[in-house]
Amino acid sequence: MELLSPAGSLPALKAAVDEGADAIYLGLKNDTNARHFAGLNFTDKTMTQGVNYAHDKNRRVHVAVNTFAHPDRSQAWFDAVKKTHDIGADVLIASNIAVLEYAATHYPELELHLSVQAAATNVAAINFFNQFGVQRVVLPRVLSYQQVANLAQDTDIELEVFAFGSLCIMAEGRCYLSSYMTGESPNTVGACSPAKFVRWQETDQGLESRLNDVLIDRFGEGENAGYPTLCKGRFNVEGKISHVLEEPTSLNTLSLLPQLNNIGISALKIEGRQRSPAYTRQVTQTWRRAIDAMKKNPAEFQVQQEWDRCLSNLSEGSQTTLGAYERTWQ
Amino acid sequence: MEFSMGNIQFYWDKESTNDFYQKLADSNVEHVYLGESVCSKRRELRLGDWIEIGSELSKKDKSVVLSSLALLEAKSELATLKKVCLNGELSVEANDFGAVEILSQAKIPFVAGAALNIYNQYDLKILLDRGMQRWVAPVELSRDWLLNVSNGCEELGIKDKFETEVYGYGYLPLAYSARCFTARSENRPKDQCGLCCIKYPEGRKVDSQEGAELFRMNGIQTMSGTIQNLINDLPSMTGLVDIVRMSPHSLEVFDWLDKFQSALVNHSRISLEGFCNGYWHKIEGMKTV
Numbered sequence: 001m002e003l004l005s006p007a008g009s010l011p012a013l014k015a016a017v018d019e020g021a022d023a024i025y026l027g028l029k030n031d032t033n034a035r036h037f038a039g040l041n042f043t044d045k046t047m048t049q050g051v052n053y054a055h056d057k058n059r060r061v062h063v064a065v066n067t068f069a070h071p072d073r074s075q076a077w078f079d080a081v082k083k084t085h086d087i088g089a090d091v092l093i094a095s096n097i098a099v100l101e102y103a104a105t106h107y108p109e110l111e112l113h114l115s116v117q118a119a120a121t122n123v124a125a126i127n128f129f130n131q132f133g134v135q136r137v138v139l140p141r142v143l144s145y146q147q148v149a150n151l152a153q154d155t156d157i158e159l160e161v162f163a164f165g166s167l168c169i170m171a172e173g174r175c176y177l178s179s180y181m182t183g184e185s186p187n188t189v190g191a192c193s194p195a196k197f198v199r200w201q202e203t204d205q206g207l208e209s210r211l212n213d214v215l216i217d218r219f220g221e222g223e224n225a226g227y228p229t230l231c232k233g234r235f236n237v238e239g240k241i242s243h244v245l246e247e248p249t250s251l252n253t254l255s256l257l258p259q260l261n262n263i264g265i266s267a268l269k270i271e272g273r274q275r276s277p278a279y280t281r282q283v284t285q286t287w288r289r290a291i292d293a294m295k296k297n298p299a300e301f302q303v304q305q306e307w308d309r310c311l312s313n314l315s316e317g318s319q320t321t322l323g324a325y326e327r328t329w330q
Numbered sequence: 331m332e333f334s335m336g337n338i339q340f341y342w343d344k345e346s347t348n349d350f351y352q353k354l355a356d357s358n359v360e361h362v363y364l365g366e367s368v369c370s371k372r373r374e375l376r377l378g379d380w381i382e383i384g385s386e387l388s389k390k391d392k393s394v395v396l397s398s399l400a401l402l403e404a405k406s407e408l409a410t411l412k413k414v415c416l417n418g419e420l421s422v423e424a425n426d427f428g429a430v431e432i433l434s435q436a437k438i439p440f441v442a443g444a445a446l447n448i449y450n451q452y453d454l455k456i457l458l459d460r461g462m463q464r465w466v467a468p469v470e471l472s473r474d475w476l477l478n479v480s481n482g483c484e485e486l487g488i489k490d491k492f493e494t495e496v497y498g499y500g501y502l503p504l505a506y507s508a509r510c511f512t513a514r515s516e517n518r519p520k521d522q523c524g525l526c527c528i529k530y531p532e533g534r535k536v537d538s539q540e541g542a543e544l545f546r547m548n549g550i551q552t553m554s555g556t557i558q559n560l561i562n563d564l565p566s567m568t569g570l571v572d573i574v575r576m577s578p579h580s581l582e583v584f585d586w587l588d589k590f591q592s593a594l595v596n597h598s599r600i601s602l603e604g605f606c607n608g609y610w611h612k613i614e615g616m617k618t619v
Binding site for chain 1: 400401402403404405407408411426427428429430431432434445447448449450451452453456457468469470475478479481482502504505506507508509511514515534535536537538539540541542544545547552554608609612613614615616
């Protein structure tokens with residue numbers, strides 16, 4: 001079971017390699033990937049340096065080209081595939097069928113992984129994407145552990161799951177809430193609730209966070225004020241104000257490690273290309289220790305308090321959850 | 331340009347559903363979508379019931395399509411999807427690539443639904459080769475985007491090989507989740523939801539703390555807080571759009587169907603207060619131009 005760490009910059013990539021990530025995933029500095037944020041991601045030069053750094057230590061680099069090609073400039077997505085291949089990265093992560101087909105026909109030797117943005121949640125969908133030669137599928141965070149286990153049984157294709165990080169509660173790639181409110185969505189511009197629409201304001205009623213002028217949340221004194229990702233706001237349903245869609249928490253599957261290993265999950269993905277190199281370093285270190293401990297003695301595996309403490313400190317609202325994995329029902 | 335009536339995305343009881351389709355049988359709509367696309371637990375009507383309604387509507391010269399589930403997680407849902415796809419009578423709207431796989435393997439032509447991520451001409455070419463006959467554009471796409479897709483299709487020589495449909499009227503389906511938001515809003519666990527969404531035939535309103543209408547909860551689906559209404563945009567659809575979809579939230583949709591059909595002839599414009607149409611104009615979906 002491979003540990004796959006996020007890198008939003010060359011220092012983050014180096015930190016992940018140094019702390020024992022088996023592979024690192026990254027994106028180019030444009031809207032061909034789903035973390036298209038200012039100051040983030042890789043140029044040709046830093047990507048080359050990153051690939052060399054990882055390869056020197058026998059680690060692999062995955063490049064996410066996982067937004068959807070625009071009809072008037074699809075070539076930018078095809079160029080990103082070419083670049084991934086030419087720079088010598090090991091894996092292309094894609095979701096758009098146009099991009100997958102382009103990669104499959106032009107660079108058949110390039111290993112293809114299906115991005116979570118393709119939202120393949122069932123065997124029939126996996127079989128559909130398999131025709132492009134996809135070797136691994138990254139599963140959306142909407143599935144329960146049992147559903148993941150069923151899929152592992154029903155398909156020969158490698159499965160990768162999210163192990164830690166910010167939690168998306170919608171089927172990824174099939175959520176337009178962000179463009180409904182701001183005009184920009186993960187699928188079209190590579191960002192959810194983009195930072196340029198965020199505004200913070202101290203008011204008599206508390207600290208307010210707004211996205212494109214819409215009030216997302218209002219925080220009292222001492223409350224942890226998180227980034228106004230729109231699905232994590234407090235809204236009003238018939239007079240009751242609550243986190244209607246989702247609380248600001250992070251996914252943490254440390255306690256599921258032995259089970260994920262048992263059902264043959266190929267890789268554990270850490271979310272957070274938008275986070276700092278320090279985040280990547282700490283999360284990678286903790287998960288490396290946990291995976292190594294689990295592999296050494298799966299039967300006796302226990303989550304160490306210090307791992308949990310470290311991960312909680314790095315989490316949204318300092319809270320973690322098993323998310324959909326802990327559902328016992330459909 | 332023709333019109334379609336989308337499938338009922340909310341959970342209505344059998345009687346209301348039957349009343350709706352009786353009214354629809356006498357309406358002037360050319361195309362009809364039927365069936366459950368949101369939640370597999372909703373069983374007021376079974377597949378057999380939908381096919382029966384569809385067959386009756388076919389006799390009234392409606393072109394009928396069976397819609398399929400958008401988010402499939404459980405094995406039982408996949409089994410139902412197979413039955414829907416292989417129903418043998420009605421053509422099918424695929425709302426997940428799993429459905430595309432089942433239909434293309436069985437060599438059954440299909441409609442590519444709005445829940446599929448199809449954003450460019452190359453995507454369309456791939457699906458055309460696998461039996462797509464009609465494309466329902468993702469709801470977030472603008473006129474400009476469709477124009478670019480259309481130009482791209484012309485270059486690939488596939489422009490006239492399929493129909494294009496857009497959501498013209500109704501609450502927009504914006505997201506699908508593992509979580510049932512309606513059950514959550516009533517403090518019910520999803521496995522004990524009691525099918526409570528049946529109490530909200532037009533979804534449950536989600537407002538900001540300042541009273542802005544943001545969303546409508548519809549089970550696992552999150553919809554737009556206001557109705558998208560592209561009646562004033564019909565002239566700008568010429569040459570790009572073959573079918574305009576009316577998505578029902580109540581019987582009021584039939585009045586709007588009449589208004590849309592008249593507007594197409596009279597080129598009349600109406601006030602859009604309380605509606606949104608931003609997506610079509612390449613801005614925030616919730617805004618109105």
